Amino acid sequence: MPIPMKAGQIMKISSALALVNCALFYLSLSCDDSGTKDVFPVGVAVGTVYDQGTMAFIDSATIRLVLEGEVDTNYVEFTDVEGHYSLALIMYNATWTVLQADKAGFLPQRKAVLLSPDGTATLDFEIRRMEE
Numbered sequence: 001m002p003i004p005m006k007a008g009q010i011m012k013i014s015s016a017l018a019l020v021n022c023a024l025f026y027l028s029l030s031c032d033d034s035g036t037k038d039v040f041p042v043g044v045a046v047g048t049v050y051d052q053g054t055m056a057f058i059d060s061a062t063i064r065l066v067l068e069g070e071v072d073t074n075y076v077e078f079t080d081v082e083g084h085y086s087l088a089l090i091m092y093n094a095t096w097t098v099l100q101a102d103k104a105g106f107l108p109q110r111k112a113v114l115l116s117p118d119g120t121a122t123l124d125f126e127i128r129r130m131e132e
Helices: 007-029
Strands: 042-051 062-067 070-078 084-090 095-102 109-115 120-122 125-127
Touching: 042 095, 042 109, 062 084, 070 084, 095 125, 109 120, 109 125
Parallel strands: 042 120, 042 125
Antiparallel strands: 042 084, 062 070, 062 095, 095 109
């Protein structure tokens, strides 16, 4: 049995269905034939963080992205026990990117690296202990 509706209700339902249809269309564009979502282009910075005085690996050092002179806490990676890190960033063009390495008891160090989409660049850090 049909449900009686006013013209305004029909328009709202019609608009909602159109939005759902658009969303499904754009979702289908972002999937390949296997149904998996496409991956954004990613540039990867890899490297090792060392103690400048001893050249020992620094475990659990923090690697951060620096944007316009400010540390961006949304893009953070930590070094493993051998001081290695790998930080992946979504990017569409090759870009000089500034990263900062730091750890409690050490002075932070900033360096720039040229990252490109689907590329990997190596950037090592040698951070110095704070004097007590």
